[in-house]
Amino acid sequence: MAEVEAGGGEGRCVRLNAKRAQELLADVDTVLFDCDGVLWRGETAVSGAPETLTALRARGKRLGFITNNSSKTREAYAEKLRRLGFGGPTGPGAGSEVFGTAYCTALYLRQRLTGPPTPKAYVLGSVALANELEAVGVSCVGVGPEPLQGDGPSAWLDEPLEPDVRAVVVGFDPHFSYMKLTKAVRYLQQPGCLLVGTNMDNRLPLENGRFIAGTGCLVRAVEMAAQRQADVIGKPSRFIFDCVSQEYGINPERTIMVGDRLDTDILLGVTCGLKTILTLTGVSTLRDVKSNQESDCLSKKKMVPDFYVDSIADLLPALQG
DSSP states (O other): OOSSOSSSSSSOSEEOOHHHHHHHHHTOSEEEEOOBTTTEETTEEOTTHHHHHHHHHHTTOEEEEEEOOOSSOHHHHHHHHHHTTOOOOOSTTGGGGEEEHHHHHHHHHHHHSOSSSOOEEEEESOHHHHHHHHHTTOEEEOOSOOOOOSSSHHHHHHSOOOTTOOEEEEOOOTTOOHHHHHHHHHHHTSTTOEEEESOOOSEEEOGGGOEEEOHHHHHHHHHHHHTOOOEEOSTTSHHHHHHHHHHHOOOGGGEEEEESOIIIIIHHHHHTTOEEEEETTSSOOHHHHHHHHHOSOHHHHTOOOSEEESSGGGGHHHHHO
């Protein structure tokens, strides 16, 4: 792959060497990071990533963390950042740098579920997702295992439903089951019931090149069964960036989005007018970039970063110089 660009003739996807990085960072106030595949894989920090963030903080850069993972609260993500050496605030408001889909889904439902009855959601997701919803006044049902009841479809459909459920929320749910899918569809047949997906990621990268199925697989199952399209909160939806912008007062022209996925992180950055950096420690590759550059599809052509690095540790020489 050429030093200057990954392919195509638009001058995008430039390898970010130390000189370019210094010039870029001089014009930037805020750096937004994806987490999984960028800062860490599973429970292991990417080599050099903690030192890079420490150096960015020392240079006075404001950091934000935008994750599609709905399995942790803001505070839990902040604790993981500190535990893996990335620093950040402590005490009350420790999660203020983190914008996860659990938190932003709660903000979305608070906006949409106004008026009586009291907001209630059927949640295919984690305790953390339910905690974020309940923190803004949305009560939750459905969290945890829910095995099939009875010996056939008629019995499954006779299972009682909770009254006044006004939204079905689909997040990362290791307890996803046919019973949950059946109940979700039944709730969605009720007038005015919203279908909300935290994100559409198809896989979640772990250590040693392994991965597991992502939330998008579960959202698609509910969409297909209900014949409804979900309101999606996470990247590349602009809603999650608007959450960050409202709390941070961001100037897009002086903001970088760093991520490992072209279809979420980079597309969000391009859509919102941010500078973009692809790191090759996660899902997307330069071959994917080249394919998008050469595609006749306009939506794929948008999924090309301004810059790329092998790892965000590649920024360290520019920060230490």
